[in-house]
Amino acid sequence: MHPDVVVMGAGIIGAACAQALKARGLDVLVVDRHGPASGTSAAGEGNVLVSDKEPGPELELAVVSRTLWPELAEDAEWEEKGGLVVATTPDAAEPLNAFAAKQRAAGVDACELTAAEALQQEPHLNPEITAAVHYLQDAQLNPVKATRTLLRGIRITRAEVSTTDGRSVTTKDGVISCGAVVNATGPWARSFGVNVLPRRGVVLVTTPIPGTIRHKVYDADYVGAVASGDADLQTSGVVESTQAGTVLIGSSRQRKGFDDTIESKVLKALARKAITLFPMLSGVPVMRAYGGFRPYAPDHLPIIGEDPRTPGLWHATGHEGAGVGLAPATGALLADLLTGAAPLLDPHPFRVDRPEVLV
Amino acid sequence: MKNGAGKIVVVGAGPAGMAAARTAADAGAEVTMVDSEPEAGGQYLRGRARFDHPGVTHLKNTEAWLVEDNTLHLRGPAQLRFDALIIATGAYDRPLPFPGWDGPGVITAGAAQALAKQGVTLAERVIVTGTGPFLLPVATALRDLGATLVGVYEASSPTRWLREAKAITANRHKIAELASYRKVLPHLETRTAVIAKHGDRITVAKLDRHWRPVSHRTEHADLVCVGYGFLPRTDLVPDAQRTNDFLDVDEHQRTSVENVYAAGEVTGIGGADLAEAEGVIAGAAAAHQEPPREAVEAVRRGRLFAGALARAHEVQPGWQTWLNQDTTVCRCEKVTLGNLTGATSMRELKLTSRVAMGRCQGRICARNAAELTGVPFDGQRRVIAVPIPLGELAALPEEKS
Ligand SMILES: Cc1cc2nc3c(=O)[nH]c(=O)nc-3n(C[C@H](O)[C@H](O)[C@H](O)COP(=O)(O)OP(=O)(O)OC[C@H]3O[C@@H](n4cnc5c(N)ncnc54)[C@H](O)[C@@H]3O)c2cc1C
Numbered sequence: 085m086h087p088d089v090v091v092m093g094a095g096i097i098g099a100a101c102a103q104a105l106k107a108r109g110l111d112v113l114v115v116d117r118h119g120p121a122s123g124t125s126a127a128g129e130g131n132v133l134v135s136d137k138e139p140g141p142e143l144e145l146a147v148v149s150r151t152l153w154p155e156l157a158e159d160a161e162w163e164e165k166g167g168l169v170v171a172t173t174p175d176a177a178e179p180l181n182a183f184a185a186k187q188r189a190a191g192v193d194a195c196e197l198t199a200a201e202a203l204q205q206e207p208h209l210n211p212e213i214t215a216a217v218h219y220l221q222d223a224q225l226n227p228v229k230a231t232r233t234l235l236r237g238i239r240i241t242r243a244e245v246s247t248t249d250g251r252s253v254t255t256k257d258g259v260i261s262c263g264a265v266v267n268a269t270g271p272w273a274r275s276f277g278v279n280v281l282p283r284r285g286v287v288l289v290t291t292p293i294p295g296t297i298r299h300k301v302y303d304a305d306y307v308g309a310v311a312s313g314d315a316d317l318q319t320s321g322v323v324e325s326t327q328a329g330t331v332l333i334g335s336s337r338q339r340k341g342f343d344d345t346i347e348s349k350v351l352k353a354l355a356r357k358a359i360t361l362f363p364m365l366s367g368v369p370v371m372r373a374y375g376g377f378r379p380y381a382p383d384h385l386p387i388i389g390e391d392p393r394t395p396g397l398w399h400a401t402g403h404e405g406a407g408v409g410l411a412p413a414t415g416a417l418l419a420d421l422l423t424g425a426a427p428l429l430d431p432h433p434f435r436v437d438r439p440e441v442l443v
Numbered sequence: 444m445k446n447g448a449g450k451i452v453v454v455g456a457g458p459a460g461m462a463a464a465r466t467a468a469d470a471g472a473e474v475t476m477v478d479s480e481p482e483a484g485g486q487y488l489r490g491r492a493r494f495d496h497p498g499v500t501h502l503k504n505t506e507a508w509l510v511e512d513n514t515l516h517l518r519g520p521a522q523l524r525f526d527a528l529i530i531a532t533g534a535y536d537r538p539l540p541f542p543g544w545d546g547p548g549v550i551t552a553g554a555a556q557a558l559a560k561q562g563v564t565l566a567e568r569v570i571v572t573g574t575g576p577f578l579l580p581v582a583t584a585l586r587d588l589g590a591t592l593v594g595v596y597e598a599s600s601p602t603r604w605l606r607e608a609k610a611i612t613a614n615r616h617k618i619a620e621l622a623s624y625r626k627v628l629p630h631l632e633t634r635t636a637v638i639a640k641h642g643d644r645i646t647v648a649k650l651d652r653h654w655r656p657v658s659h660r661t662e663h664a665d666l667v668c669v670g671y672g673f674l675p676r677t678d679l680v681p682d683a684q685r686t687n688d689f690l691d692v693d694e695h696q697r698t699s700v701e702n703v704y705a706a707g708e709v710t711g712i713g714g715a716d717l718a719e720a721e722g723v724i725a726g727a728a729a730a731h732q733e734p735p736r737e738a739v740e741a742v743r744r745g746r747l748f749a750g751a752l753a754r755a756h757e758v759q760p761g762w763q764t765w766l767n768q769d770t771t772v773c774r775c776e777k778v779t780l781g782n783l784t785g786a787t788s789m790r791e792l793k794l795t796s797r798v799a800m801g802r803c804q805g806r807i808c809a810r811n812a813a814e815l816t817g818v819p820f821d822g823q824r825r826v827i828a829v830p831i832p833l834g835e836l837a838a839l840p841e842e843k844s
């Protein structure tokens with residue numbers, strides 16, 4: 085066995101890389117210690133968002149991804165549900181509208197609504213909201229199914245990689261030599277030389293209330309929480325339904341290593357913020373809570389490219405809270421670079437030799 | 444704090460919890476016993492136990508839902524701080540699916556027994572099917588209420604007990620208990636199970652030793668009570684070490700989580716007397732006292748019996764042949780056998796088929812789905828033990844007490 089490329093990690097990013105490499109004619113082997121979508125990719129809500137990104141390289145990656153996803157997300161519960169971002173205080177109204185104006189200038193479909201129009205879109209929304217923006221491009225999919233779809237027809241081996249030199253990977257079962265290696269190990273990517281840290285997130289799931297909430301609805305303060313690098317707990321209201329009618333409630337951000345205990349203060353904060361958006365949720369029971377670790381690069385940009393210290397070792401990681409949304413463009417960009425083709429967008433911002441990234 | 448025994452919180456007021464609470468209080472601890480039911484007694488003694496013990500505050504109708512460091516969160520919301528916590532939350536029955544099990548007229552044996560205790564007449568013609576000695580008291584209770592017992596079907600072979608001489612000799616009283624079920628013993632058929640139900644037409648099969656059907660016949664009944672052993676209620680300590688989903692404990696009933704003890708059916712199934720003896724040890728140890736020797740001896744004997752019980756009535760894989768592709772596996776989300784896609788982990792299986800994602804959170808189906816697909820059963824790591832309205836979570840105190 086001598087594959088052209090070994091992809092380490094069968095999360096949504098590893099799957100997208102493998103799919104794109106295979107589509108360019110390469111022989112790919114995916115290695116994961118637990119199997120497909122067994123890490124962070126099974127812990128997210130599966131949103132494909134443009135609404136939460138300010139103009140810049142990440143938004144560009146998101147917009148390209150958004151155009152690639154519909155074709156790739158076949159059988160993955162793809163739904164173009166749209167996003168509704170609302171301001172819940174008078175002070176937050178102006179910054180939200182200004183943010184949307186900048187995005188519009190960058191080509192994002194962001195439509196300002198009056199409170200009455202927003203209530204028409206979401207009848208149970210808190211009538212006290214002070215501003216609302218409707219993002220038609222925001223969509224959702226089932227990330228586990230999407231990972232499996234991307235991996236169709238690709239060989240997967242279950243093994244833990246201990247080391248790699250860019251021309252082979254070493255596992256307990258032996259050494260697999262290959263032409264190149266892709267590090268797509270998500271929050272565990274630090275083991276292979278890039279500064280990626282886990283940033284914990286918790287999601288609450290209610291009993292089903294089908295039809296009650298139609299869009300992804302979130303509080304405008306979410307964007308600030310995403311961009312922050314603070315280790316302390318940050319929460320903002322993010323509410324949406326799944327196709328099964330359950331409501332998913334996020335979002336929390338906390339840096340505390342791989343500690344996965346559930347804290348009541350996180351549950352409290354998430355519940356309060358969700359009720360601020362939808363007062364009727366107060367009486368709806370939560371039936372479970374789950375969490376995961378976003379793969380976080382300190383400068384908040386994905387890492388996509390070859391490692392200058394180890395030729396043959398490529399990284400595709402650090403997507404933090406947007407890996408689902410950014411997966412297809414990440415895979416395509418990595419495959420372009422690895423095969424020497426013209427990259428579909430400027431790779432420079434995502435390069436590996438950034439000061440915060442090299443460790 | 445009296446005698447250094449401290450504050451002890453017991454969750455569950457069954458035989459294990461009651462014994463733990465009494466023992467800890469007698470050792471000088473300040474004890475609170477919490478139970479979701481209006482009366483003490485647990486599965487077996489509910490309605491017959493009268494609990495009132497100096498030094499023990501019994502919080503009735505109160506569900507516990509999260510353990511966070513040294514705080515137990517209760518519905519309300521309310522919090523109890525503890526120096527030691529004793530988990531005595533018992534177990535619930537495991538049903539196995541078969542065509543028609545998700546329709547009307549099928550309930551778990553435990554539910555049947557609970558309803559029978561309330562004097563509810565459930566049906567005229569009743570079948571009890573499953574494995575294990577607990578089928579007999581259920582059948583007895585139903586019969587005493589005037590139901591006609593069509594049959595009591597034990598899937599395992601009684602000869603499996605012949606290998607358990609040591610456990611039997613140590614637990615003669617258990618065999619004597621059988622005598623109290625003499626009225627239902629004539630209805631007992633071994634190596635037999637209900638494998639399908641269409642209205643009141645019940646397909647009853649004779650099984651081989653792997654529980655594969657070798658022949659079948661039709662019976663008529665309006666109620667089928669199903670119980671294939673028990674699954675422990677371990678939600679409050681999702682990170683505690685476990686074997687086959689039962690909590691691991693040391694000789695002082697300590698779990699792998701600091702200051703948390705476990706007693707009764709959460710550690711294994713061996714009957715009410717073993718649960719009670721474990722409760723005594725947990726209560727004593729949590730209050731920093733040497734456990735009484737009789738209790739230690741009772742636990743030693745009881746565990747022999749529990750081990751034999753687990754072996755003799757182990758669920759055999761042949762049950763998987765009772766299902767068709769369109770047989771429901773998960774009732775909450777209406778997932779059939781055919782919907783269970785190939786997966787390598789429980790999480791992947793859930794997220795691709797929605798099995799175990801509904802109201803019961805996999806309590807009924809997760810184990811069965813894991814066995815049907817060969818996915819490793821990851822135990823039941825639910826971090827919220829009971830559903831709680833968001834408004835109640837929002838009302839939690841700012842910082843934990
Ligand atoms: C609560 C929460 C909500 C989220 N919501 C969204 C959302 O709505 N939209 C969105 O776009 N993103 C969301 N995200 C972020 C998204 O889930 C991640 O960005 C994405 O899943 C990262 O994918 P990945 O493939 O890089 O990592 P993972 O999915 O974690 O995959 C890494 C894989 O590598 C394997 N691995 C690790 N080390 C080794 C080794 N040594 N050898 C072999 N295999 C190894 C692991 O087993 C794992 O399968 C959310 C995250 C969280 C926590």
Ligand SMILES: Cc1cc2nc3c(=O)[nH]c(=O)nc-3n(C[C@H](O)[C@H](O)[C@H](O)COP(=O)(O)OP(=O)(O)OC[C@H]3O[C@@H](n4cnc5c(N)ncnc54)[C@H](O)[C@@H]3O)c2cc1C
Nearest residue numbers: 455457458459478479485486487507532533707708714715
């Ligand atoms: C159908 C049936 C018949 C049986 N027949 C016999 C018999 O004939 N002889 C015999 O020896 N044994 C019998 N048993 C077994 C007997 O019921 C058990 O051995 C015994 O009840 C176990 O005691 P326990 O204290 O561990 O748990 P339980 O008696 O189950 O008590 C657990 C208690 O914890 C409470 N609880 C659980 N979770 C929470 C929570 N989160 N918050 C608050 N409270 C909670 C429950 O409401 C319950 O009251 C039978 C069992 C069944 C199901």
